[in-house]
Amino acid sequence: MRSMKVNLDKKSLSSYEIRIGYKIIDRVALIIAKNHKAGHYVMITDNSVGSIYAKQMMDSLKDVGLNINLIEFPAGESSKNINTVLDIVGKLLELGADRSTMLIALGGGVVGDMVGFIASIYMRGIPYIQIPTTLIGQVDSSIGGKTAIDLPYGKNLLGTFYQPRAVFADLIFLETLPEKEFNNGMAEIIKYGIIDDEKMFSLLEDNMDAVKSRDSALLLKLVENCCRIKKSIVEIDEKEQGLRRLLNFGHTLGHAIEAASKYTISHGEGVALGMIAAARISEKKKYLDTAQFKRIEEIILKAGLPGKIPCDFSADDIISRLAMDKKKKDDIIHFVLLKKIGMPFVNGGIDDKLISDVIEEMK
Numbered sequence: 001m002r003s004m005k006v007n008l009d010k011k012s013l014s015s016y017e018i019r020i021g022y023k024i025i026d027r028v029a030l031i032i033a034k035n036h037k038a039g040h041y042v043m044i045t046d047n048s049v050g051s052i053y054a055k056q057m058m059d060s061l062k063d064v065g066l067n068i069n070l071i072e073f074p075a076g077e078s079s080k081n082i083n084t085v086l087d088i089v090g091k092l093l094e095l096g097a098d099r100s101t102m103l104i105a106l107g108g109g110v111v112g113d114m115v116g117f118i119a120s121i122y123m124r125g126i127p128y129i130q131i132p133t134t135l136i137g138q139v140d141s142s143i144g145g146k147t148a149i150d151l152p153y154g155k156n157l158l159g160t161f162y163q164p165r166a167v168f169a170d171l172i173f174l175e176t177l178p179e180k181e182f183n184n185g186m187a188e189i190i191k192y193g194i195i196d197d198e199k200m201f202s203l204l205e206d207n208m209d210a211v212k213s214r215d216s217a218l219l220l221k222l223v224e225n226c227c228r229i230k231k232s233i234v235e236i237d238e239k240e241q242g243l244r245r246l247l248n249f250g251h252t253l254g255h256a257i258e259a260a261s262k263y264t265i266s267h268g269e270g271v272a273l274g275m276i277a278a279a280r281i282s283e284k285k286k287y288l289d290t291a292q293f294k295r296i297e298e299i300i301l302k303a304g305l306p307g308k309i310p311c312d313f314s315a316d317d318i319i320s321r322l323a324m325d326k327k328k329k330d331d332i333i334h335f336v337l338l339k340k341i342g343m344p345f346v347n348g349g350i351d352d353k354l355i356s357d358v359i360e361e362m363k
């Protein structure tokens with residue numbers, strides 16, 4: 001099992017370990033019992049993850065003597081809302097959860113974001129642990145303490161920064177992950193390569209088939225690399241005042257495309273399209289050379305992610321949704337652009353005409 005520490009404010013309890021390995025569930029239970037003692041635990045998961053893993057996880061946590069209950073809610077982004085939060089909070093109250101209770105989020109980004117959010121507000125804050133089961137969860141959403149739920153106005157509009165006490169990423173979970181969900185995670189891994197690690201980008205170029213067949217040694221290397229990149233950025237900029245914005249590479253347009261499709265385009269697909277668009281804008285503005293743009297486009301396609309925006313999407317609709325993005329500042333939407341692979345920067349604003357041209361080109 002590999003381990004790394006996210007070093008945050010030394011005065012608070014917010015530093016924590018990320019542990020990564022293959023088939024580590026039993027050891028995870030022992031570590032929780034030893035290092036994360038609580039009077040009462042509640043594991044929260046969605047019904048899809050629950051149907052595969054809840055029994056095994058609950059058994060291993062009970063075997064080490066934990067007093068633990070389980071709450072499940074319906075899987076999917078459509079559950080990431082205030083009604084589900086209130087429903088779960090009601091169940092926590094019925095189970096007698098109080099400030100001595102530790103929540104355990106078992107699932108993908110939806111479970112993690114929502115459990116983190118509940119933990120941050122339930123009785124003014126209780127601790128929680130992340131056990132991510134999707135590739136997105138393992139390389140991205142479980143680390144860094146961003147919690148959120150969606151509102152009818154848009155995604156992730158209600159949330160907090162609230163760090164977990166620990167993150168445990170077991171690669172065994174990835175074996176049951178549907179292809180589409182795996183590809184969503186691939187988009188984030190490619191993003192880390194583009195913004196921070198040209199070596200990892202090349203490794204992906206050379207080994208995409210093995211990665212796609214879920215070779216556990218390669219995945220271990222990739223997940224560990226991505227966690228290291230994300231943790232180093234979060235350590236410097238926990239609350240997204242500057243450097244952490246680089247993690248939004250491809251996400252600004254990606255979220256707008258996702259929303260314009262009424263979420264028929266998944267997060268990873270949106271990010272893939274957003275990354276190609278951001279790279280193309282960088283190329284058109286002469287920051288990035290054409291050969292590097294082509295490498296970015298090619299790797300995204302090789303990963304099984306889309307390179308074309310559906311024709312029935314209007315550029316105006318996508319651009320109007322950019323204005324809702326909460327990452328805008330002083331009315332300027334900050335795009336992350338590239339000078340080269342491994343060298344991103346935040347651009348002060350791109351005019352709508354250029355964005356619109358690139359969207360039209362990508363249809």
Ligand SMILES: NC(=O)c1ccc[n+]([C@@H]2O[C@H](COP(=O)([O-])OP(=O)(O)OC[C@H]3O[C@@H](n4cnc5c(N)ncnc54)[C@H](O)[C@@H]3O)[C@@H](O)[C@H]2O)c1
Pocket residue numbers: 046047048049052075076077080107108109110111113133134135136137140141142143144145146147155156173174175176177178181184267
């Ligand atoms: N907090 C952050 O920093 C951050 C970062 C990125 C994304 N996110 C959020 O994460 C969410 C997306 O996360 P996601 O892609 O993990 O989605 P998800 O949690 O909805 O999981 C995707 C689907 O896969 C199923 N699933 C999960 N693990 C499985 C497994 N091991 N085997 C079989 N099925 C499994 C789930 O039941 C669900 O149906 C979005 O809401 C996004 O906003 C948050």
